[in-house]
Amino acid sequence: MHIIEAGNVAAAMGVKLAGVQVVAAYPITPQTPLTEKLSELVDSREMDAQYIPVESEHSALSVCIAASSAGSRAFTATSANGLLYMNEQLHWAAGARLPIVMCVVNRGIGAPWTVWNDHQDAMSQRDTGWIQLYCCDHQQIIDTVIQAFAIAETVRAPVMVCYDGYILSHTYMPFDIPDQADVEKFLPAFTPDWALNPQCPANLNTVTLPEPRADVRGNTAPGYMEIRHNLHTDLRRTIDVTADTDTKFKDIFGRGGQPFIESYFCDDAEHVVVCMGSLSYQMRDVIDELRKEGVSVGVYGLRLYRPFPDRAVAEALDGRKNVLVFEKALSYGYEGPLFSDIKAALYGTDSLPKIRNFILGLGGREIRTRALYQAVKTACNENQSKPHEPDFIGLKL
C-alpha cells in the first residue's frame, strides 16, 4: 500500500510490521513523533505489544535489554543527548549480544543546545558494538527497520537505524508499506537461543575473568577477551549477513540491491563524492548539474557504517582521481570520522586517489546545493589531497 507520510511514521510502521513485542522510549526531538505513533498503535490495539513509557533513555534501553534477555523482540528510539545518555547501555546491549533495534533520528549534540540535524550523535557511538545503518528516504526507513531485525537476530547484535532529524523524520514523502504476510515470510517470529526462564535458570552477564575457565561440567567457557573477540568477528561477518539480508529482501519486495553503498552515476566517474543519509540524495542534484557540464562525477551514499564495509568501499573507490568525503560529524581535533574510515579502507590497496574532507551542516546549518556544487566542482579541478585538514562548508567566521 502506498501512503504519503512523515519519516517517523515510516519507522513506526516498520516496527509494527516487524512484530515487535516490547517498546520502551523517552521523548526527545526530533524522535518524539515516532514514539507517539507507536503509543497510538499500541493503545488502539492495532499493534500487539507492550509499550513502556519510561522516565529516561537510560531506562528505555534498560527495558529493551531486559525484555530481549527474556526472549522478546524489543525496540526503542532516540536522538542526540538521549543516545549519549544511553551510552553505558549501548555497550551493555552489544556485549550481552542482544538483537535490539533502535532508531536514531540524528540530531546535533549539546552544549550548546541544538535540535537540528547532524550525525555527531550516532557517529560518536560507533565503537559500542552496534551495527549502524543510515537511510536516505522514507522507503529506506521502513525497509531498513524490518531488515534490521533480520540482521540483528542473525548475528545476535543490536542495530541502529539512523535517519536525519527533520529532513527525513518530519517531512512527508510517498512510500510503500510492505504487506504483513510478506514481512512474516522475510522475518519469522523471534526465537532466541537462550532467554531468562525459571525452568532453565542461568545467570546472565556475570563477572567474567580475563582467562577462559571451566564450567561445572568441565567445558571451557570463554574469558572476557574471547567474548570480545567473538563480538568483533561476528560484526565483521555482519557485512556478509547484510548483503544476504538485502538479497532476500529484494527477492520478496523487489527493492534493494545495494546493501553497503548506494551509487549514483559512479560507474564511470573519475571523481566520486561520499556521504551518508539524506545528503547523498541532495548531492544528486549537484551531480546532475556537473554531468551536464561534462564533469565525470558521481555520488556514493554509504548505508552500512558499522561494521565498516571496507572491501566494498575500497573497490568502489578504486581507480578514481578524486574522493570527496562530505560529512556532518567531527572527531574533534582531527577530522571527520567517515573520512578516517575511508582512508583506512584504502590503505594497503594500490589505489591512492586524491582525497578531501568537507564538514558541513553541523547543528542544522543549512546546506545549500549551490555551495555543494561549488565545493565539488573546485575540488575536482584542483585535484589535490588534503589528508587531515577538513574544509568547512558554509562557515561564517
Place this chain on the structure above:
Amino acid sequence: MATKKTTILNLPEEEYVHPGNRACAGCGLSIVYKTGLKALGRDSILVVPPSCLTVLQGLYPIAATQLPCLNVTFASTAAAATGVLAAMRAQKRPDVQVAAWAGDGGTSDIGLQALSGACERGEDFIFICYDNEAYMNTGVQRSGTTPQHVLTTTTPFTGKHQRKKDVPAIIAAHGIDYVATASAAYPLDFYDKVVKAKSIPGPKYIHVHTPCPAGWGFSPRYTVKIGRMAVETGLFDLYEREKGQFRLTGASEKMLGKKRKPVAEYFITQNRFKGMDEEKIQSLQAEVDEKWAGYEKIAQGVC
C-alpha cells in the same frame, strides 16, 4: 491482618543458593539472600546490579544461584525489572515473579530514578534493597543511606556529616501498596514479608538491614547480634506500610511501651562509629527517642 508466622520448623527446606559462595564470612546479605529466595520460590527471575550480591553469586561460568538472574548496570535495576515484566506479559507468562535485588547505594543513589519511575508506573515487581549502609563492593564508601557520623573511606576522619536518607519513606510517597523494612537478624520476619509482597499486585518495596562485618568493623560471629541491637536500640525499625497503613512488626512491635537499649551500646560494637563523641551520641539518642515517641502515639491511635 495477622497471618500465620513462619517458624524455623515450617520454613521450606529447598535451597536455591548453592553451598559455597563468594560473600565474606558472616555477611548479613548471605542470610537474607538464602531466606529471600526461599520466599520468592522457583518460578522467579532476579535482576541484580553491581554490588556485593554480584560477587556473592559467583564468577562466569559458575553461579551460586539456582534462579535465573539478569545482571544489569548500576542505574538500571528497576527499569530492567520492568523489561523482564514486559517480556513476560508479551509472552503470556504472568505467573513469573520478578524480583530486583540491589544494595543500598544502587537503590538510594544511582538507581533511585529508575526505581521511582517503575513505582510510578505501577510495575508488578518486588524490589529488595539490602542495606549494608555503604558502598561495600567498591570498598566502603559513603552512600545516601550511610548513617550520620559513620566513618567510611570517603568520610575517613570526621564521619559522614549528613543523615541517612529515608528510602522506604521516599518509596512510600509514591503511594504503592506495600513498603516494608526487615533485618538479616530476623530472617523469618523478612521471609514472611517477601511472601506477603508476592500476594500484592503492583510495586512492592522491602528494605532489609544487613550487617556487614568487613565494612562495619566487627567480628563475623556477631552479625545477628549486631543486627538485633540495631533494632533493640530503635535505630533500625521493622515495619510494614500496607495500603498506607503503618504498623511496627515483630521485634519492633514488641518494643512498644518498653524501654529500648541505649544507642551508645550499639555504637561501641563497631569500628565505624569510632568518630562519635558524647555529644553526637546524645543527639542521636534524642532523635531516636523522638521517632519512637511518634510510634507510641500511632500505636495508641493518636496521630
